[in-house]
Amino acid sequence: MSPTTLYLAKLMGAYSLFAAAWLMWRREAALGLVDRISNDPVFESMIGTLRLSVGLAIVLGHNRWGGVLEALVSLVGWIALMSGIATMFLPTGTLRRAIVWMRFREKLSLYALISSLLGAALFIGGVTA
Structure with missing residues (x-):
């Protein structure tokens, strides 16, 4: 496994875990930021x-x-790259x-859980490989 893969897995994993924790503990701030x-x-x-x-990098x-971790x-x-292109070039309001379509406000806990599971998989994969 390349050092780049391990570094990025740990970086993405830690970020996803922190993001999930922030979504849960600072729910109103997260919802306010998304609305803004x-x-x-x-x-x-x-x-x-x-x-x-980030996606391009x-x-x-x-x-x-x-391998699974590399993939x-x-x-x-x-x-990240595709969502960045879409966010930049699709008409204003698409985001x-x-x-609204994702029902982000109602399903925030689910999205936080997904982020934490992805983060844990990446971080543990990066640390144990």
Whole structure:
């Protein structure tokens, strides 16, 4: 396993675990941030730019699909890249409609659980490989 894969797995895993904890412990702040971002074209563009940058960095530096951990790291990179492109170039309000469609407010605990499971898998994979 490459050192890049292990580093990115630990980084993404730790970030996902912290994000999940933040979603649960600071629920109102998280919902307020999501509302603010999804209702402001400037914030929406900024988030798209950040997603694009992170996705490009991962895809250009780590586009490996040989093992489960490598594939998971690469998949997260491609998802970040595609969501960044979509957020930047789809019409304003698309992000807001996606959040409503996902029922983010009602299913916040589920999304936090998914984030924590993904984070745990990545972090443990990165530490134990």
